[in-house]
Amino acid sequence: MEVDGVSFNLDIGAGPDDNDSDAETTTASQNIIVDIRDVIGFKRWRGQRKYKGPTWKERLRRFNDAWGELIDELVDEFIRWKYSTPQSPTSFPEESNGWEFSINVVDIHNLTREVTIHRDSDTKAAIALVRAGYLPASPVSPSFAVSLRTLELFYTLRLFKPNLSVEAFAKTVCHLYSIPYRRGHRTALSDTFDIYLAILRKVNAQVAKELGHNTPDYRVLHSCPPCNYELEDEPPLMFTRMFVADGNNSLKRMNGVGKREVSDTRVFGESDYYLTEEYVNTFADEVKSRPLSKNAVDDGEEEEEFEGDWIDEVHGDPTDGAPDTELPECTKNWKAAAHDSLKKMWSAFRESGYFATACRHGFVLWVVDMIRSGELAKYPLAMVAKALKVFGPRWMFGYDIGCSFSSTIRNSSLGPEFEEKGCRTCVNAFHGYSHCALCQQLFHPLNIVGMGLEDLETLERLFSSSNQLGAITRYMSSYRRRVFIDLFLQQWDRDKYQNLATMLHNNYLQALEILDNEAPSFEADLHALNITEEDLETYLADETRHLATLGKETEEDLHAIAYVDLLRKYRDINTSYENASTNFRLHIPEDYQFMSDATSYTSNLSETRKAETRRRFLSEQSSQVLFELTQMEMAMGISRRWEPSDPEYMQAVEYINTRKYRKALERLHKLVVQRLFELHKMNLSNTGYKMRTHISNALQRRSKAIKNAVKAYNTAAVGLNPPRDTLDWSKVSHYTFLDQFNILQDTRHSVFDQPWAKPVNRTLMKQRHRIARAREEIIRCNVEIRRLHTSIVDEDKHFETVLAQLVDSPILGPVTDYIRRRQAVNSLLLARINQTYQLEGFSGERTPGTRKGTSNMQHSTAFPPPQTTDPGSDVGDDEDDDEFTEEMDNVLDFMANISLQ
Structure with missing residues (x-):
């Protein structure tokens, strides 16, 4: 065909099944018919796109609806194909002949290219294909199908190699078939695999129903027997269960360009791992956001520069509502504990990762997508709320900022129930060694009675494994991303169950x-x-x-400072009052000038009134200060008012004069002690390389704070009279023992x-x-x-x-x-x-x-007879499982x- 000198080659052939009923006569060729008027109008296009017929979004919706109408029948046929004994091909009556059809197929096992499918007039093409062991790429008038065995192979490979993409498998199939790869092959295989997974989910739901595994929260309450299968007459445990929460930002998903809507609007709601976005958002405003403060002396770090667009959807961070925390240092060195304005996400991503919880044995409890943000407070709060609803009392909640997050829980609506059930939080063992020394005393698992040897670093292992999904889920639709994450989590739990013992x-x-x-x-x-x-x-x-108490002024010091200030103020006011009363105009001013009687009287009267007003003002001020002074003496238990010659008075005055120096010295002392105690942990013989590196990075951040504290100390020391000795940072940074800090002996x-x-x-x-x-x-x-x-x-x-x-x-x-x-x-x-x-x-x-x-x-006991094994042999490694040949004979036979x- 030639239009306006342009040649077009339109290959419009008949479909594979021209004898179908009206409902199935829509062939693949009809979907690509080119309207000649559109072709002619192509040269006159002026920048406005014209859509003829339904949009791609509408066509995709119809496509999915058509599959939805067939899914139950496909499930029944799939069960018959997979679990029934092989039978001879079904014979159809003679009058039904002519309904068979040939179709292009992919079968990686025998590399078949085309098969003939037999059916009768009442059997739909898609149903007949599944009965024969193939799954079509289209629910109506299919022209291409993939064998169920091929899909089963891809499904199995994906279970154990999560980063195996559909594109990679499609290229493998094309290579085996000796044909060049095209993008349409990946699309057809992906669409077919979606339906295959939907069929498997339906089958698994039926199995769960027959086994009684379909009750609410069944997986969370039964997947981990060591956590949930409580027995009669067993010893009581301090904590009934332990689980941990954390966020991972590797599984980001790109957002749509501009305001363009995604065509695939399906919502994957069949996973019992995911908490809904609506449920999580109910905790968005549970606690008030902390004010952003910068204190160079406290954190000693420069703010990281960022270039890009920010999204304003933030609802507080995990340390919101905790301004009274006793561990402010722990809220500065963690991304999860950063201020909410610093935890926004680029607009290029919609899902910026996922937040998960898992028990100490590795079983995943719940996950939720983090939407355009980092680890906001609503994510762990939603997990805590769900745990309070599902679990019993006295459980331990691990979090890498569990120290400050405990205050967030107490200041939320969950606080009363959390306290009533005797639950508490802690920090993970690996992360905990980089928290401040006081935090480690209170929240590190090693220092908590009842924790055992649990490190609560389960999610680090989960995230390390799930990061494989990042490369293939980055550009997926929201539906497919959740499908693949759910598939990964199911296999993760199966592996954890097999590894339980x-x-x-x-x-x-x-x-x-x-x-x-x-x-x-x-x-x-x-x-x-x-x-x-x-x-x-x-x-x-x-x-x-x-x-x-490190780095803090004592209440006695603060009271003494306030009392001495009042004494000074009272004495100064009394002195001024006495001068105003006794020395009133008793001497002739040096600038005296002779004036007339009238002028002199008026001027003297004005001066007298001013002096009297000042005397009265000083009297009233003296009475007020005396009242405050008396009250403070009663509160401090002072029976006799301090005089300047008293030892208490002189000690307080000395502290006032050196207060800035003392505060700088106490601050330095606090940081030095913490650093040395943490260095002691870093040098422990049982500390692994990765933990040493992690602790070292945290100490480097703390060293910046020490460096700033040294600067503040040197400034205050030089300002004293006489000046005190200063410190050289190049030497301080290499001190490893407390006795090297002789200057610290001056602290209280x-x-x-x-x-x-x-x-x-x-x-x-x-x-x-x-x-x-x-x-x-x-x-x-x-x-x-x-x-x-x-x-x-x-x-x-x-x-x-x-x-x-x-x-x-x-x-x-x-x-x-x-x-x-x-x-x-x-x-x-x-x-x-x-x-x-x-x-x-x-x-x-x-x-x-x-x-x-x-x-x-x-x-x-359900055990075979005990085998003679060497009790000293190393049986803890997975590689040693092959040595249990005698114990595994019955399993292999089975x-x-x-x-x-």
Whole structure:
């Protein structure tokens, strides 16, 4: 065809199924028919785009609605195809012949290019394709299909390689088919994979219903047996559960260009991991935002420059509502604790990441998208509110700024219930070592009774793994991004369940090692130093009180300053009053001039009135100051008014004269003590390289504050009379022991004579906590291992009941597949539990118990006969699983009998 000298080659062919009914006669070719009038009008286009027919957004909506009408039938056919025994092709009556059709397909297993699908007049093309093992790319009049086995392979690869993109897999298929890759191949495979995942979600929902796993919050309350499967007569735990929250900004998603709307408007609401945006926003204004303040002496850091557009959607940060926190330093060194005006997000992104919570065993509880912002207060508050609703009392909430976030909770509407249930917050162990010294005493897991050896760094491992999704979700639609994140989280939880017994086994070994190796030497050191564990606990309490007063003026000093100021003011006023009363015009001024009688009288009268007014004013002011002075004397318990010759008066005057110097010295003292104590933690023998690096970065930030404190101190020292010695920062920065800071002996809060400041005592204090936490970990592991053992035994009995009820049900196949996979994993868990029971130092029950709220039942151990293993062998690593050949024979035999479709 040629129009205005321009040639067009329109390849419009017949569809693959010309005999379809009216509802299915819309062929692929009809979707690309070119209107000749549009072609002719192309040369006359004046900048205004003309749309003919429905928009792409409308066509995509119709496309998805058409799939929605077929999804239930597709699920039924998929179950028959995957779980039924293979049968011969269905034969159709002779009068139905002619409804079969040929279609282009992709099958990575046999590289088939085209197949013929048989059907009758009542069977839709898409249904017939699924029955034959293929999934079409279009719900109506399909011209292309992908084999279900190919989609299953891609699904499985994505489970274990989350960053495998649809484009990469499409290129792999094209390579195997020896055809060049085109973008349309990726689009067709992506659309087909969407429907495949929708079918799987429907199947999994039916399986969950049959197993009784579809109750509200079932996953959160049952996915982790060690957290949830409480037993009768088990030892009480200080904290019923521990979980941690944090945000990750790697999974950003690009926003639309300008005001352009996204065509794919689907909302993925089938995930029980995600909290809705509406629910989270109810906590947006729970606490008032803190005022932004800059104090170069306090933080010692320069504000980072930024170029770009900011989004104004902010609702406070996790430390909002906490201006009275006793740990202001901890709200300055963390992004999550930064002021809300510094935590906005570029307008290029809509979702700037996701905020998640997970239990100590790694199971994800809830996640929520962070919308155009960093870690605002509403995200962790929403998690706390959900936990208060779903969980019982006395749980521990870990957060990298848990110290300051505790004040945020107390100042929100959640505060009363949070306190009533006996819940509390802490900081993660890895992040906690870079918090200030006082914060570590109060909020670090090592110093909290009942925490065991838990570090609460679960989410760092989760984020490290989920970062693989960043490259492929950055430009996805919101719907597909959530689908892929949900898919990743499901597999993450499955992996965590399979690793449960190994994780508890390793924790047990770690605790036993501490008790076997450190406890004897600890007792010997105590005996050698002639101190007790109670003494160490007293040292810790003294250190906490001392650190809380560092850098602060005492109330006695402040009262003395105010009292001396009032005394001075009172004396000055009395002196002025006496002068005004006794020396009134008793001498002739030097500038005296003779004046007439009338002029002299008028001038003298005016001067007299002024003098009398001043005398009366001074009298009233003296009475007022005397009243204030009397009140302060009563409050301070002063029986005799201080005189300038009294020692208390002279000491207060000296402090006033050197107050600026004292304040600078106390500030420097505080920072130096904290830095040295944190350096002590950094040099511990058990501190790993990554933790050392993390602590080192935090100390570098604190060193900037020390440098500014040294400058302030030198300025104040030079201003004294006589001047005090100044400090050289180049030398101070290399000090590693308190006795090198001789200048600090002049402070009122000196630590030189404190027993807890001695390095040997500090090492023993930390060692005592490690041993105490190890004993707590043994108790918790005994409880959690038995819970896991009991849940496996009870679950196996439940499976038997469910299978007996589904003998003739079409859903028997998917349920059986789920149960077989679960039982195979449970066999691995039982083998590891049995290995833990055989440990020489194991002190728990070796038989399953009875779950709370259930009738007493006799349980079998469900274990194979104990194997002879070397108790000293390293069984904590995943690589050693292959050595358990004797214990795994029954599992391998079981898995060998599983038929693969």
